[in-house]
Amino acid sequence: MDNLKTNKILAGFLLAGLLAMGGGKIAEILVPDQAIDENAYPVEIKQVADSGQATTPVNQGPEPILALLASADIEAGIKVAKKCTACHEFDADGKNKTGPMLWNIVDASKGMKDGFxxxxxxxxxxxxxxxxxxxxxxxxxxxxxxxxxxxFAGLKKPSDRANMIAYLRSLADTPVALPTQAQIDAQEVSIQ
Ligand code: HEC
Known part of the structure; x- marks a missing residue:
């Protein structure tokens, strides 16, 4: 390859490089910057805040239960209780297993089942x-x-807890009273 040819090729590359670098500048000169006032294609953004989700504080604790107990479903509670039976027995003559037996637990003192x-x-x-x-x-x-x-991780659904607790309530010779309307109202007020 003679020198001249090599030089031509090199010069070609150089020119291409310069054009690539300067292309932007040239375009700027040819097409002066136009201030864009408005988005040419307006993008609609749905207002999420309308639902109130973004503004109301996240409820960290368990939802109150008293109001749900009146309409709770014991049969559904028996199904929820399947999550407990690996560790708990529920019958009146139930034994302590990994966990204490749970007959007559509603309103009982904590930690008082014999022999557990x-x-x-x-x-x-x-x-x-x-x-x-x-x-x-x-x-x-x-x-x-x-x-x-x-x-046990816990029961996150309020209805699961209400049904479970209604079932626990039924596990007694004389189930304790359901919450009165006054107690329900007092709880509703205290969480507002
Ligand atoms: C992996 C085993 C396990 C599972 C599952 C489990 N528990 Fe327990 N539970 C225990 C143990 C162990 C204790 C005793 C806790 C302690 O002494 O700190 C206990 C204690 C309790 C107590 C307190 C009893 C008392 O005499 O004070 C209640 C009420 C209870 N469990 C309800 C439930 C219910 C309802 C479920 C199902 C939704 C459940 N547990 C699932 C193991 C379990």
């Missing part, structure tokens, strides 16, 4: 298993009692 070796955390909490305590515990056991031995 409870965690210190549960016994130390004290109080009774009223509807609200059961609601909070079954929503997220480890959050309600830090250090509990109950390895």
């Amino acid at each position: 070796n409870y965690s210190d955390a549960l016994v130390g909490m004290g109080g009774a298993w009223d509807y609200d305590a059961l609601n909070a515990f079954l929503y997220k056991p480890k959050a309600y009692i830090k250090g509990t031995k109950m390895n």
Whole structure:
């Protein structure tokens, strides 16, 4: 290949490179910048805030349960209870297994089933298993009692908890009273 030819090829590459770099500049000169006031193709953005989701605070805890108990479904509760039977028995003559037997648990003192070796955390909490305590515990056991031995993630659906608690209530010779309308109203007010 003679020198001249090589030079021509090199010059070709060089020119191509320069054009590529300068192309933008040349275009700018040829087509002066025009300020664009408006988007030529308006894009419609759906207002999500209208639904109120973005503004209302996220409910962290369990939804209140009292109002749901009146219309709760015991049969549905028996189905939910299948999640418990690996560890709990529900009959009047039920035995303690991994967890204590749960006959007569509504309104019973916490940690008092004969012969069950409870965690210190549960016994130390004290109080009774009223509807609200059961609601909070079954929503997220480890959050309600830090250090509990109950390895169960919880029942996130309010209807599952209401049905489960209604079933637990039925597991007694004399089931405790359902919440009165006054108690339901008081709970509704306190969470507003
Ligand atoms: C993996 C086993 C396991 C599962 C599943 C489980 N539990 Fe438990 N449960 C336990 C243990 C263990 C304890 C005792 C906790 C402690 O001592 O901290 C307990 C304690 C309880 C108590 C307190 C009893 C008392 O005498 O104070 C209630 C109420 C209860 N469970 C309800 C339920 C319900 C309802 C379900 C199903 C929705 C369920 N548990 C699922 C193991 C389990």
